[in-house]
Amino acid sequence: MDEDPRALTQRLGRWVPGVRAARTYDRSWLRADLIAGVVLAAILVPQGMAYAELAGLPAVTGLYTTIACLVGYALFGPSRVLVLGPDSSISPLILAALTPLVVAGDDPGKAIVLAGMLAILVGLVEIGLGLGKLGFVADLLSKEVQVGYMNGLAVTIIVSQLPKLFGFSTDADGFVEELQEFVTNLNQTHTATLVVGLAVLAVLLIVPRFTRTVPAILIAVVGVTVVSAALGLSDEGVATVGALPQGVPTPEIPWTDLSDVGPLLLAAIGITLVSLTDTIATATSFAARRGDEVEPDQEMVGMGAANITAGLFQGFAISTSGSRTAVAEQSGAKSQLTGLVGAGLVAVLLLFLNGLLTDLPQAALAAVVIVAAFSLSDLDVLRRYLQVRPSALAISLVATAGVILFGVLEGIVVAVVLAILLFFRRNWWPHGEVLGIADGLPGWHSVRANPGAREVPGVVVYRWEAPLIFANAGIFRQQIRHLVRERRPAWVVLQCEAITDVDVTAAEMLEQLDNELNDAGIHMAFAEMRDRLQDLVFRYGLFETLDRDHFYPTLDTAIAAIEAESRDATPPA
Known part of the structure; x- marks a missing residue:
């Protein structure tokens, strides 16, 4: 006997929350979701491009990633307002994973293929954890270790973006060498580029102190693009984004050499750990404010689906963005339709307006990344650790040092080992x-x-x-x-x-x-x-x-x- 269509839809909704969300959608939410989607799109574009370059990939791949992951999460993610996308905490891990696998003389597209395979591996790991109901892995990094890792990541990101902000480049490998080369090459500073970068940096830091109605990143990016075009800054030596490729890619499995899978899988585990920790914390925070329940295991499946979708469309690994989720919520978002609207507008940009950001200076993207790095750091909590538990401060600082001195992927290992040692310390020598x-x-x-x-x-x-x-x-x-x-x-x-x-x-x-x-x-x-x-x-x-x-x-x-x-x-x- 044929199954009742309503029962089939309900069962499908348990596995694909997007079906359930569409079936129960309240039409009164439509106007709010459309407006929130337009506002969200204004920050999706510059952040997606900036974090793609932070990952060592072409800026346009950040837009491909944004579109794909938002659609994937809208289908399989349980949260009504969580916004996923390229992230400042994940991009350095992607760069660290790809750098040893891409050598001089390789096809320029190899990095894109490797990044896509890495995203798919991350997605498979996350889906496996979700189906296995292993949501507790998000707790492997204790709070003090998380803070230390993020502080180290913030310092590393800022230093890596300083050359671009000052208008030159370096070939350094590692934090210490990067810092040394930056100081050594300061005489190569391009004044016009630095002025542009500092101006964007000032707007991004100052505007939020006065208003959050209009996103500061929208004001900064639109303003600097208009000024750049009007003054012809590219003719003065200011590096700009240039015209983006027209259209969106078709889905394709990013095949790579079997020898690359092992290193990518190790990186995928680290990315999964950081991403899920951030995702569960963000989802819990926003769900509590809305009176919703968090479904950690389904969140893992939703994240995994979003990563796989991104990998199939020339994208890279993604995470939850607390700042973009906050913008969506503040703009009145009611459902994942907000993300779909944002993704649709990004697709329109690529299909019909690909020359719109031609004059956007690269230094502006560096400023966006630096401000994002500021948001990763948390110095206030270090002062609190010093007052309430100095041992927590010491552990956090060691995690920070691990990221700075050994690298972001190695820093993940240091952070996990610290978390495990901390657990054993408290049970080995208990009170x-x-x-x-x-x-x-x-x-x-x-x-x-x-x-x-x-x-x-x-x-x-x-x-x-x-x-x-x-x-x-x-x-x-x-x-x-x-x-x-x-x-x-x-x-x-x-x-x-x-x-x-x-x-x-x-x-x-x-x-x-x-x-x-x-x-x-x-x-x-x-x-x-x-x-x-x-x-x-x-x-x-x-x-x-x-x-x-x-x-x-x-x-x-x-x-x-x-x-x-x-x-x-x-x-x-």
Whole structure:
């Protein structure tokens, strides 16, 4: 029997959110989406071109990428307002991935093919993660590592764009060499180019302080293009974009050598990590303001579809843009129709108005990239880290140094390794506290934080604030031994509320430690251990060593039982 068309549409809508969005579209949104799409297109063009050049690719590929990814995400992305496209945090990674694979004498189109294949690989990785419901990979970079990486990326981007802003070029490879060559070649500065670049930079930085009704980038790009054409700046040696190729490319698989796939795949993993981290954070932020729910796994699929579409149309890897999403939202966007309108207008530019930006100076694009780099950096949070947790500041600065000194792709590796080491550090050497009873405060509290807190005579109550696993079992044993030598108690009571796991190594350590304490006349008891962990301890066979009666639901019942047992053991006078 044929399936009900409505049921088929609903099922299709679960896999292709764009179908669901079209079916439930409210016609009253149309005017707002059209207006927002026009405003959005005004920033899609200059940013797309600027970030393409940042990736080492022809400016027009940024426009191809913009069109393709917006259409791909509109079909498969779940968010109603998220705007995707070329991004300042992704473009340097693309450049770093392509540079070793493109050598002198290669076909100029090879970089475009490699970038397209890289975008497809990124898309496949993202779709695989989404279908596998592995959204948690976006959490692999801790906040302090993310901040450090982005700050390093901002510094690297700014330095890379300074030569273009000053009107000359360098052949440097790496941050330090780039900076040295820039300083060395300052005598080659083209004054007219520098004046143009600084003027655009000033507009981009100053206008938003007074108004956000009209995007500063639109004012800057239109203004500098008109001035450039009127004054004939290209005749004065100011490099301009020139006429763009007319039309849009047809879809084509960007075939490349098999030997290139390995390096590209490694780069794709790094790009995926950065892109998804940014995407989930941006999607969560805008969804919270609109009262929507975030679908992390579907976001991955939507991002993957957008990347694959971009790769098929001579584009490159993309990410979510917080600034473009904010512009769309502020302009009244209601749905992904806004992005489709923006993509359509970019296509119109390529099809019929490809000479419109001929006189746009390259220095203006450099200024756009530099301002975008400013938005990547976050110095205020570093000051907060210094005040609340200096170790977080140190980790963030190390991540920054990794990007600056080793490169953006290598910086990703440094950032991930730092995040993993940070995780192990917090579980390898976790915090532990001796607890006591503080006057005027209910419950049990840290003796160190509350100097007036009273300990129960003959009892050490110790709170372990991490899973008890192989990595920290030795530290735990050392701390218990230290407390026993220092206080010489008759009982050690372990408060287990924060313990979420006990692995085989830790179980064996507990058995040995209990035997050791028993030989010294000291008993061990456990309070507030989860039922699941008590069952685990039973399966480990530890109840043959640990007294089953010394597991208590609360600290108060444990202390009461110990005091009662002590009274029973004390002979009458």
